[in-house]
Amino acid sequence: MNFTIIAETNGENLHPTTYQLIGAASSIGSKSIVICPNGKAESEAASIEGVEKVISVVGECFDIFDGGAWSTALNTVCEGKILISASPNGREIGARLAAKRNIPIIQDIVSISEGITVKRPIYSGKAVETLTISGDAVITLRPNAFEAAELGGEAPINTVNQSADIKISIQEAINKASERLDVTEADIIISGGRGMGEIGNFSHLEDIADILGAAVGASRAVVDEWGMPHRMQVGQTGKTVTPSLYIAVGISGAIQHLAGMRSSKYILAINKDPDAPIFGVADYGIVATWEEAIPALKSALSELKS
Amino acid sequence: MNIAVLLKQVPDTTAKIIIAGEGVDENSVSKWSMSPYDEYALESGLRMKENNGGVLIAITCGPDRSKKMLTDAAAVGADTLVYISDEGVMDSTHVQQLLAAAIRKYEADVVLCGKQAADTNAGSTGPGVAEILEATCVTLVSEVSYTDGNYITMRPSNAGSEKVSTQGTSVFAFDKGSTELRRPNVRGIMMAKKKIIESITPSDLGVHLGDSNVHLDSQTPPPEKAAGQKFEGSEHVSTVVSKLRNEANVI
Numbered sequence: 001m002n003f004t005i006i007a008e009t010n011g012e013n014l015h016p017t018t019y020q021l022i023g024a025a026s027s028i029g030s031k032s033i034v035i036c037p038n039g040k041a042e043s044e045a046a047s048i049e050g051v052e053k054v055i056s057v058v059g060e061c062f063d064i065f066d067g068g069a070w071s072t073a074l075n076t077v078c079e080g081k082i083l084i085s086a087s088p089n090g091r092e093i094g095a096r097l098a099a100k101r102n103i104p105i106i107q108d109i110v111s112i113s114e115g116i117t118v119k120r121p122i123y124s125g126k127a128v129e130t131l132t133i134s135g136d137a138v139i140t141l142r143p144n145a146f147e148a149a150e151l152g153g154e155a156p157i158n159t160v161n162q163s164a165d166i167k168i169s170i171q172e173a174i175n176k177a178s179e180r181l182d183v184t185e186a187d188i189i190i191s192g193g194r195g196m197g198e199i200g201n202f203s204h205l206e207d208i209a210d211i212l213g214a215a216v217g218a219s220r221a222v223v224d225e226w227g228m229p230h231r232m233q234v235g236q237t238g239k240t241v242t243p244s245l246y247i248a249v250g251i252s253g254a255i256q257h258l259a260g261m262r263s264s265k266y267i268l269a270i271n272k273d274p275d276a277p278i279f280g281v282a283d284y285g286i287v288a289t290w291e292e293a294i295p296a297l298k299s300a301l302s303e304l305k306s
Numbered sequence: 307m308n309i310a311v312l313l314k315q316v317p318d319t320t321a322k323i324i325i326a327g328e329g330v331d332e333n334s335v336s337k338w339s340m341s342p343y344d345e346y347a348l349e350s351g352l353r354m355k356e357n358n359g360g361v362l363i364a365i366t367c368g369p370d371r372s373k374k375m376l377t378d379a380a381a382v383g384a385d386t387l388v389y390i391s392d393e394g395v396m397d398s399t400h401v402q403q404l405l406a407a408a409i410r411k412y413e414a415d416v417v418l419c420g421k422q423a424a425d426t427n428a429g430s431t432g433p434g435v436a437e438i439l440e441a442t443c444v445t446l447v448s449e450v451s452y453t454d455g456n457y458i459t460m461r462p463s464n465a466g467s468e469k470v471s472t473q474g475t476s477v478f479a480f481d482k483g484s485t486e487l488r489r490p491n492v493r494g495i496m497m498a499k500k501k502i503i504e505s506i507t508p509s510d511l512g513v514h515l516g517d518s519n520v521h522l523d524s525q526t527p528p529p530e531k532a533a534g535q536k537f538e539g540s541e542h543v544s545t546v547v548s549k550l551r552n553e554a555n556v557i
């Protein structure tokens with residue numbers, strides 16, 4: 001059996017999640033037919049193990065993101081079961097493709113096994129659902145939940161031209177001020193909460209982020225009360241993140257915060273209250289004030305990295 | 307202008323989710339609320355109505371208890387309340403078909419919904435409904451305004467954010483914004499109690515729900531994590547750092 005995989009790119013290269021989609025297909029003995037929107041990163045896709053064929057779909061409809069136009073163009077070459085990243089754009093294209101093809105859509109799975117049986121978190125991670133899919137479907141995969149495929153292949157590349165109407169027009173682009181990584185992109189996130197005392201103290205977290213190449217996140221308390229940008233908020237009404245390492249500093253661990261970060265691979269919590277609920281989900285906990293722990297963390301990390 | 311807002315009733319985010327037997331025990335849910343992002347869709351719909359005139363149509367598909375949420379929506383200003391029973395609904399495709407048919411029946415010009423529901427966490431419904439309606443869809447928006455035939459909104463982009471516009475039937479899926487949500491006043495609550503809820507069935511809508519090739523095997527509690535290692539005092543920071551490197555291999 002083959003899976004149709006819709007590649008996602010990060011600039012000119014494939015996004016790491018694309019390797020994970022191919023890896024997930026291979027893990028149940030399936031080959032991948034990778035579709036590259038606008039031909040981006042097509043030769044990279046062709047060189048991944050497990051890829052049988054690459055189809056580049058090329059057209060002006062990919063100039064800006066319009067899920068309607070993208071799915072219309074991509075649909076022409078899709079077949080059978082379709083795997084996409086559960087990124088915002090991936091979810092949207094996936095839902096559109098499913099509705100077009102009148103097949104089910106299963107979003108944000110974290111495991112796949114033969115059958116096909118998949119698992120997905122529901123109620124913001126308070127439960128997990130196991131589903132068996134008997135026909136064609138569109139399935140989106142949670143970033144970082146699957147083993148990535150390795151390089152080592154030489155698949156043929158076909159190119160098709162497609163056109164579709166773009167119905168969204170961009171009036172104005174607003175660039176974000178900071179160069180810092182977005183929390184949904186980052187492999188390491190350091191987040192601060194009300195325990196940081198005041199917004200100015202986030203500079204201490206930024207220092208750590210600079211050493212680790214991490215993104216800086218925040219609890220809702222900080223976003224609402226200190227005016228931190230909402231895009232930094234992690235949790236139920238913020239971003240859902242699954243980094244390899246999530247460092248929570250001065251965050252109590254309210255259920256709505258946990259909803260956004262509890263599936264991180266490893267969690268380090270720094271909090272002065274030994275009974276803070278965040279310690280309940282933390283792999284490593286340090287009971288201390290940030291004023292003591294962050295300088296110590298900074299020097300330990302600098303030593304490690306030098 | 308007819309503004310449709312899709313609202314879903316979900317367990318309140320503070321409610322415990324208890325598993326009994328093969329699945330989530332809905333009877334044990336202590337409080338049901340409007341899904342958080344839907345509140346922002348509703349708020350933006352109310353503002354659009356205030357600025358442009360029109361009718362705000364609140365639509366839900368769910369079990370009987372969901373009617374209470376429609377009444378809550380009326381208390382802040384929803385004009386028409388539409389309830390579709392979820393009997394026979396097996397997957398998101400079915401929900402989308404019913405909602406799309408109701409949107410057509412009420413001749414909505416614009417559709418506002420949440421980016422994802424707090425129970426499914428999916429994010430399928432907005433784009434799916436847009437596909438069925440052959441409408442434009444913009445997701446992750448925080449406020450939508452309407453002027454001179456254009457819907458204008460902001461969405462995130464790789465570089466930061468961008469202001470986009472659409473024309474014709476459009477679906478907008480809302481993220482939380484910085485918008486202040488209104489609270490109902492006493493008069494609103496009293497009026498809402500008298501408001502009639504229009505109940506419609508799939509056959510009224512001409513929708514024939516088929517089977518689904520997705521079978522729900524079980525719902526289970528999240529996997530238990532191994533108990534963490536806790537250290538008292540900042541003198542242990544270096545120990546933890548070396549564990550992050552050697553045990554967890556994450557730095």
Ligand SMILES: Cc1cc2nc3c(=O)[nH]c(=O)nc-3n(C[C@H](O)[C@H](O)[C@H](O)COP(=O)(O)OP(=O)(O)OC[C@H]3O[C@@H](n4cnc5c(N)ncnc54)[C@H](O)[C@@H]3O)c2cc1C
Binds near residue numbers: 237251
């Ligand atoms: C519908 C709804 C949605 C929500 N969505 C979100 C969401 O998306 N994200 C989110 O985060 N929250 C969300 N919340 C809010 C959530 O319930 C909490 O109020 C919030 O997460 C608390 O933020 P906090 O942990 O920063 O603050 P607090 O709960 O005040 O915790 C501060 C912590 O800092 C510790 N501390 C204090 N001083 C120090 C120090 N010097 N050094 C170290 N530690 C210190 C304290 O011991 C405490 O544990 C939501 C709530 C609702 C009702």
Ligand SMILES: Nc1ncnc2c1ncn2[C@@H]1O[C@H](COP(=O)(O)O)[C@@H](O)[C@H]1O
Binds near residue numbers: 398420
């Ligand atoms: N049964 C439903 N009734 C009304 N609106 C719904 C329903 N299901 C989903 N929606 C809307 O679609 C959004 C996304 O839902 P979902 O696709 O389940 O994540 C929700 O936030 C609601 O606005």
